[in-house]
Every structure is written in structure tokens, then in C-alpha cells.
Amino acid sequence: MTQAGQDHLWTKVEAQRERAPAMYGNVDFRIIPERFTATAGDPTALSGEYESERDALLADAERLDFIRAYTMTGDAAADAYASLMRDYSFRTLVDMLALACDQGVENVPDAPPELVDLIREMERTPDWVDMKLVEKGARIDRNSAANFGPFIIRGAFIATFMNKYAALPMAITGTLTTQTAARRVKDTATFFTTSLLPGALERFGPGFKAAAMVRLMHSMVRANVLRRPGEWDVSVYGIPIPQVDQMPAGLIAIFLLSYKMIAEGREQFTDSERAKVELARYRCFLLGLPEDLLADTPQGIVDLMNARSGTLLSGYDDETCGELLRATMAADLRPNNSLRARTHETFERAFAKLFFVKSFMGNDKEKAASIGVDLKAGDIALAAIAGIFIYARMRLYALAAHIPGLREIADRRLVAKLRAQLADYGHAEFTTDARQYRPSAKPAAAD
Known part of the structure; x- marks a missing residue:
């Protein structure tokens, strides 16, 4: 990015204050929060096999400034709309947005300009988007989501709060109980599952x-x-849920794919890989991620993800991260108390424990047990059985996808499985506790 581009980016960052003064009126966007580190030797979220990439990152001052800018960036359009809580009730904002999505913002009586701006931004399909490719990516991903997804939702969700700087918003807004943790896991799973249904990401799709x-x-x-x-210090934590913190959830699959490709010496995605990348990028675009953060090459994807991890100061505290972890592990994700639901949860919980120990604890079972995840021999056996079951089903569906006639039947079956999962997850609320929201006065502008 040129110097002019960097200057333009920082202008957009600071413009958040004018666009959503009730939220950002007292924020100094030029500070360097404690969570952001460009100091050699500091422990960061970039660990393991990726840690060697940090030296190259620290030598790139332009990229560091780029990531720092997006560390201080929220979602301008959605933030401006949410700031209307001074004028509308929480429920009214949700209902107006739902109506705008279902029938078009032009059919929302007296729609505020902020709602119009948010919907129009989402309707602006970027030139690079190929919706046929997006649909192909969704069709490919349905196999994994239907067969592997139900066993990984708990374990994958844990990744979002293993760092205290990124996890604190959830702790502050009431995600520390098993009940609220269960709802949040299901809401997250509902979004990604919904996005894989046929036509889901079209303008009037779910x-x-x-x-x-x-x-x-x-x-x-x-x-x-x-x-x-008193609970959130911008000089320490920066902006809550900044754009860089939304990258891992939406891009982790294509990051791992890209990293593997680079290790193999490949620079171009296959047609199927490109479809998966297109799906992930467009889904993230709809979630509000700036196109600057949606690279389309293997190296570009890896560089951006490593830049985020390599500047996020490592930090785990038991009061925040540990409580979220234990609440999620203890959460009851069953849709009912049937034998089928109880059996699935037994295997799913064991699989989640194994996934956590391998992915976040370096396979150190004692360390995992010390923070509340006790992986026992029985859990490993159950996870192994689940793994065999998952692999066999995914292989069968993958084979069917290459056989004319069976392809359509298999895909219809996968769609049906996804719809059944959505029914089990229940109605997604996509909110924190509404009782915590109250109209807020417009703050004084920052000095």
C-alpha cells in the first residue's frame, strides 16, 4: 500500500468518531494499545510452526502500520446503526434490520439513514465476486459441515477466547455461564451452517x-x-472486536489450505480450492470485513493472518479465558434429552477435549487439566471412534460427489442434514443480553 493509501486508511479509522460519536467520541485512534506489539521477543499469538514468520513481519513497517490501523477499526456502518440505541429500543433496531433483509430497506417505514447505509453496503457486490463460484464452494463445504461440524463446534469456538485481549468483550457481556456459552456456540454454528445452504448468500437468502x-x-x-x-481500557485492549479479530473465524480454513500449498510449492488454487476461497471471502465481506483484509492468493492470505497473530500480544488469564473455556466445555449443547442426543454429546465432548489439547496445549494433557480440561484415556478412545465415523462418512459423500446421478442425491441429503442441525441449534439470537443495553448519551468529543 502506498503512503497515500496508508493516509487514506487512517482517515477512515479516525472518521469512526464522526460516524458513531456515541460509541467513539472519546477514543484516541492513534494510540498503540497494549495488545498490539511490534517488539522483537514479545510472545504473540503467532506460535508453533508459524513463529518463524515474525522476523519478516517486524521488518515490514508498512504492514505493521496497516494491521495497527485495522486493530483500531470496528464496523463503521453497523456501529452507526447500533448507535441509534439512543433513539430506538434494542428490539426495534433488530426488527427493522430483519425487515430490511427480508423485504428490502425501501419497505421499512421511516428507515433511518444508518439502516439504509448498512443494507446498501451489504448489497454492493464487489466486482471480484463470482456467485456461481460461491455456490460451488458452499456445495463442497457442505460435506464437512454436515459430518464434521457437529463434532467440532465446541472445540473450534474455544479458539476465540484463548487470548485475554480478544476474549474480554465476551466476558464483559455475559458469556461466562454454561447457559450463555451454549447459546453463543449455537449462534456461531447457526451462522456458518446457514451460509452453506443453497442460495444462502444471495441478496434475500438466509x-x-x-x-x-x-x-x-x-x-x-x-x-x-x-x-x-472501568472494565474496558482502550489503551490496553484497543477497539472491542476489531476487524483483525474477525479474520480467524472466517478465514482459518483457507489459511490452513494456503499454508499447506506454500509448503508444497504450489502458488495457484485448483478450481475446487478457488471455490472454497471465494465462499470464505464473500462470507467475510458480508460480515463487514474490509476488502483489504481479504487476500485472494495463498501467500497473501498467509501473510495477513500471520500479521494479525504476530502483532497480538500473547495473554491468558484464568479469570477471563479460563472461565470462558470451562463454561464452554461444560455447556449442554443437546437439543433434547433423547438417547441419540445424549450419545452424540458424549462423543462430541470427548472429541472437543482432544481437539483442544492438540490444538492449544501442544498435546500437554497435564497443562490442559490444570485449566479445567481433563482429557482421559476414555475420552481419547471415544474421540478415536468418532474420528473413524466422521472420516468414513465424509469419504463416502466425497466419492458420491464425483458420480453422476449420485452427486445430486448426496447433495440433497447433505442439505437435509444441515437443516436438521439448524433445527437442533434452535433459533439464533445473534445478540448479547438485551437487558444490558440502555440508551447512552452522546459523549464529549476527544481532545
């Missing part, structure tokens, strides 16, 4: 609407957190 609701939820969290200066 994925489009779900993305809009997620954006409003994130902005509600920002508004809620920023009005608690």
Missing part, C-alpha cells in the same frame, strides 16, 4: 440476513463495552 444480524450483534457488543471504561 445467510445474507444472518450476516447482517451478526454485524449488529458485534456492534451492540462494542457499544455495550465502550460505555464501561
Whole structure:
């Protein structure tokens, strides 16, 4: 990015104050929060096999400034709409957004300009988007989501709060109980599952609407957190749920794919890989991620993800991260108390424990047990059985996808499985506790 481009980026960052003064009126966007580190030797979220990439990152001053800017960036359009809590009730904002998604913003009586801006931004399909490719990516990903997804939702969700700087918004807004943790896991799973249904990301598809609701939820969290200066210190934590913190959830699959490709010496995606990348990028676009953060080459994807991890100061504290971890592990994700539901949860919980120990604890079972995840021999056996079951089913569906006639039957079956999962997850709320929201006065402008 040129110097002019960098200057333009920082202008957009600081413009958040004017666009959503109730939220950002007292924020100094030029500070370097404690969470952001460009100091050699500091422990960061970039660890393991990726840690060697940090030296190259620290030598790139332009990239460091780029990531710092997006560390201080929320979601301008959604934040402006969420700031209307001074004038509208929480429920009214949700209902107007739902109506705009279902029937078009032009059919929302007296739609505020902020709602119009949010919907129009989401409707602006970028030139690079190929919706046929997006649909192909969704079709490919349905196999994994239907067969592997139900076993990984708990374990994958844990990744979002293993760092205290990124996890604190959830702790502040009431995600520390097993009940609220269960709801949040299901809401997250609902969004990604919904986005894989046929036509879901089209303008009036359910994925489009779900993305809009997620954006409003994130902005509600920002508004809620920023009005608690005693609990949220911008000089330490930066902006709640900044754009860089939304990259891992939306891009982790294509990051791992890209990293593997680079290790193999490949520079070009295959047609199927390109479809998966297109799906991930467009889904993230609808979630509000700036196109600057949506690289389209293997190296570009790896560089951006490593830049985020390599500047996020490592930090785990038991009061925040540990409580979230234990609440999620203890959460009851069953849709009912049937034998089928109880059996699935037994295997799913064991699989989640194994996934956590391998992915976040370096396979150190004693360390995991010390923070509340006790992986026993029985869990490993159950996870192994689940793994064999998952692998066999995914292989069968993958084979069917290459056989004319069976391809359509298999895909219809996968769609049916995804719809059944959505029914089990229940109605997604995509909000934090509404009782915590109250109209807030417009703060004085920052000096």
C-alpha cells in the first residue's frame, strides 16, 4: 500500500468518531494499545510452526502500520446503526434490520439513514465476486459441515477466547455461564451452517440476513463495552472486536489450505480450492470485513493472518479465558434429552477435549487439566471412534460427489442434514443480553 493509501486508511479509522460519536467520541485512534506489539521477543499469538514468520513481519513497517490501523477499526456502518440505541429500543433496531433483509430497506417505514447505509453496503457486490463460484464452494463445504461440524463446534469456538485481549468483550457481556456459552456456540454454528445452504448468500437468502444480524450483534457488543471504561481500557485492549479479530473465524480454513500449498510449492488454487476461497471471502465481506483484509492468493492470505497473530500480544488469564473455556466445555449443547442426543454429546465432548489439547496445549494433557480440561484415556478412545465415523462418512459423500446421478442425491441429503442441525441449534439470537443495553448519551468529543 502506498503512503497515500496508508493516509487514506487512517482517515477512515479516525472518521469512526464522526460516524458513531456515541460509541467513539472519546477514543484516541492513534494510540498503540497494549495488545498490539511490534517488539522483537514479545510472545504473540503467532506460535508453533508459524513463529518463524515474525522476523519478516517486524521488518515490514508498512504492514505493521496497516494491521495497527485495522486493530483500531470496528464496523463503521453497523456501529452507526447500533448507535441509534439512543433513539430506538434494542428490539426495534433488530426488527427493522430483519425487515430490511427480508423485504428490502425501501419497505421499512421511516428507515433511518444508518439502516439504509448498512443494507446498501451489504448489497454492493464487489466486482471480484463470482456467485456461481460461491455456490460451488458452499456445495463442497457442505460435506464437512454436515459430518464434521457437529463434532467440532465446541472445540473450534474455544479458539476465540484463548487470548485475554480478544476474549474480554465476551466476558464483559455475559458469556461466562454454561447457559450463555451454549447459546453463543449455537449462534456461531447457526451462522456458518446457514451460509452453506443453497442460495444462502444471495441478496434475500438466509445467510445474507444472518450476516447482517451478526454485524449488529458485534456492534451492540462494542457499544455495550465502550460505555464501561472501568472494565474496558482502550489503551490496553484497543477497539472491542476489531476487524483483525474477525479474520480467524472466517478465514482459518483457507489459511490452513494456503499454508499447506506454500509448503508444497504450489502458488495457484485448483478450481475446487478457488471455490472454497471465494465462499470464505464473500462470507467475510458480508460480515463487514474490509476488502483489504481479504487476500485472494495463498501467500497473501498467509501473510495477513500471520500479521494479525504476530502483532497480538500473547495473554491468558484464568479469570477471563479460563472461565470462558470451562463454561464452554461444560455447556449442554443437546437439543433434547433423547438417547441419540445424549450419545452424540458424549462423543462430541470427548472429541472437543482432544481437539483442544492438540490444538492449544501442544498435546500437554497435564497443562490442559490444570485449566479445567481433563482429557482421559476414555475420552481419547471415544474421540478415536468418532474420528473413524466422521472420516468414513465424509469419504463416502466425497466419492458420491464425483458420480453422476449420485452427486445430486448426496447433495440433497447433505442439505437435509444441515437443516436438521439448524433445527437442533434452535433459533439464533445473534445478540448479547438485551437487558444490558440502555440508551447512552452522546459523549464529549476527544481532545
